[in-house]
Structures are given as C-alpha cells and as structure tokens.
Amino acid sequence: MDLDKLQNQLSTLRAETTTAIAGVVTMDELRRLESQTTGKTGALGAWMATIKEFPPEQRGQVGKTLNQAKGELTKLFKDAGEKIKAGAAAAEASKASSYDPTLPGIRPPVGSFHPVTLVQLQVEAVFQRLGFLIETGPEMESEHYNFEALNIPKLHPARDMQDTFWLTNGKLLRTHTSPVQVRAMERHGTPLRVIAPGRCFRYETIDASHENTFHQVEGLMIDRNISIANLIAMMKLLLREVFSQELSIRLRPGYFPFVEPGFEMDMSCLICGGGGCATCKQSGWIEILPCGMVHPNVLRAGNIDPHEFTGFAFGLGLTRLAMMKYGVADIRGLNSGDLRALVPAGRISGTTVAEKPPC
Ligand code: PHE
Numbered sequence: 001m002d003l004d005k006l007q008n009q010l011s012t013l014r015a016e017t018t019t020a021i022a023g024v025v026t027m028d029e030l031r032r033l034e035s036q037t038t039g040k041t042g043a044l045g046a047w048m049a050t051i052k053e054f055p056p057e058q059r060g061q062v063g064k065t066l067n068q069a070k071g072e073l074t075k076l077f078k079d080a081g082e083k084i085k086a087g088a089a090a091a092e093a094s095k096a097s098s099y100d101p102t103l104p105g106i107r108p109p110v111g112s113f114h115p116v117t118l119v120q121l122q123v124e125a126v127f128q129r130l131g132f133l134i135e136t137g138p139e140m141e142s143e144h145y146n147f148e149a150l151n152i153p154k155l156h157p158a159r160d161m162q163d164t165f166w167l168t169n170g171k172l173l174r175t176h177t178s179p180v181q182v183r184a185m186e187r188h189g190t191p192l193r194v195i196a197p198g199r200c201f202r203y204e205t206i207d208a209s210h211e212n213t214f215h216q217v218e219g220l221m222i223d224r225n226i227s228i229a230n231l232i233a234m235m236k237l238l239l240r241e242v243f244s245q246e247l248s249i250r251l252r253p254g255y256f257p258f259v260e261p262g263f264e265m266d267m268s269c270l271i272c273g274g275g276g277c278a279t280c281k282q283s284g285w286i287e288i289l290p291c292g293m294v295h296p297n298v299l300r301a302g303n304i305d306p307h308e309f310t311g312f313a314f315g316l317g318l319t320r321l322a323m324m325k326y327g328v329a330d331i332r333g334l335n336s337g338d339l340r341a342l343v344p345a346g347r348i349s350g351t352t353v354a355e356k357p358p359c
Contacts, residue, residue: 115322137180145179149301163203173201177218185302191223215318222311231312259292
C-alpha cells in the first residue's frame, strides 16, 4: 500500500460521493449515504483501519490525508443536507401559496328542523289563522288534570287505556295533551279556541308505530252551538292544509271518557298508499285524529256551563302526522337522534323555507 494509491482512491471516493449525493432526495437517504461513506464501517473507516499497514514514517502523512478527506466529505454532506432542507421549506411555501381562494368552499352541514317540529309549526299556523290560541301545559302533570278533570275518576277502567309513568312525587308524566283543555278553560273561559302542542309519555312497548315519548296537538273549541259538523269541517281543513291535498278519511265511533260522542278519524296511509304496511298495521289506514264533543263533566271541571256551551276537542297525533308527511316508516327513528331518519324532512325543509319560523 502506498500513499499515491491511497490518494488516487480517495479522489475516486470523493468523485463517486459527489455523484451519489446529487441523486439523493431526502434527508434519510443522505444520512444513510453519509454513514456508508464516512461512518466507522463505511469506505473511509476501512481506509483508517489500513494505517498500520503503512511504513511507520508514512503513517503521519496517511493519517493527515485521511483526515483531510474526511473533512471534505463531511462538508459535502453538510452542504447537501442544507440544500435538501431548504428545498423542503420552499416546497411547503409554494404549497401554501397555491391556495386558491376562488375555489368553492366545503359547505358546512346545515341543520334543519325535526320533522315533528316542522309539522307542529304548520299545524300552529293553520289554527292561528283560524283564531286559535296556542297554549302549553306541564309535562309533569297532576292526576287531577290528566285524569279526574277529564272524567276519568280513580279506578275507572279507562285509566288502563293509557299506561302511565307515575312519579314518586305523586304526579305523573302526562299521557296526552288533553289536560291542557281544562287548564285553558280555567284560564280563558268562554268562548274558547285553543290548541296545545306538546310531548306526551306512555309506558308502552315500542314498535314501528308506538313510542313511549311522542307529540300531540290538542285542539279545543267551545262556544254556543258548536256541533259535530264544525268538528268534521275543521279536521278536514287541517288535513288538507298539512298535506296540501284532499285525503281519504273515515270516521269511526271511538271511546274517550272526556268526549261524547267520541270518534276516531283515520286517514289513508301515505307510506303504503293504502295497500297495507307495518306502519298502518297492514290496514291501509292510520289512526290520526281521535276527537269528539266535549263531555259535560269536562266543561263543568273547567267552570263552564254545559247547558249554555258546547265544544269539540281533538288530539292530533303529531308524531304520526310527521311520519306520514315525510315518509318516515318507523317511529323509532324519530327519537333516536339518527340523522338518517331526518333526511326526508331535511330535504323538504331546505326547499320550503316558509315552513321555518322567522327567528
Ligand atoms: N287524549 C286522547 C288520547 O291521547 C285523544 C283525544 C283528545 C280524544 C281529544 C278525544 C278528544 O288518546
């Protein structure tokens, strides 16, 4: 081994390293190449190990030559590293400057009213035009307003018609919006036109058309000479307004202790078009409007003289109405918080802005 040969080989190594560095793109690749070249086990390291093979008088010179080569190579790597870092920073900067503010943005999801709210607002609008007040009552109700004042005394079998959540404080979760009838009579007297939308609760087994929490709108009209004809006309008008079409309806006798006579008004099922489905229990009809003439005992409970005044009342199933209107086949979707159940209404609310209240 002689010094000339060493110097030759070192300049070859320098040339090769310069070429290799030119092809390197990332810092990782560069570090790998550096350790293969100047690292202990790299090419230069191998040369260092050969120092002792030189005659002793040359060893100093050999060491110097190798150190000088190491310094040069290290500088090559340092410079290349800086270049790569600068290139990465420039790429970042150009990425940022390629942001185009004229491109359309990402639309944030827009909220919409719940189907039940939409129908409630619509029903309220119909009745407000007809001069009805909008009343609310407490969801935690007394036995008096929920049952007794409505002609359902203790031990009356009709209490079983509405499975009740009783509370430990002696009150209950109202099973219907009818308690607001008597509250409104007490508060406003006669003549009276009032609707009362709100949440009701029943201790029910849940299926496609039954929920333990649902919405109703109670309606009550009391005046002199109010008859069943007024009731039917009003109910037809309501359904026509809500569905924007004349619907098939049918009236059946229905029993509710607080009305006499009482009726069930059904509308043809809009989910299946009357052919029968799970929502209408295969009957093609949906029970939507229980109603009737206010029972004299209820008028008395509201301090109204039944000899002078008559009235009609109805309890509109708002939840069912929303299902019909927006084609929600399963009631369970409505309270689940699952946005997919709200999609039909979302679509409609997006196009019929008039259904939203000015707020
Ligand atoms: N409150 C009754 C119910 O929820 C419905 C109803 C209201 C019936 C008014 C007649 C008159 O079942």
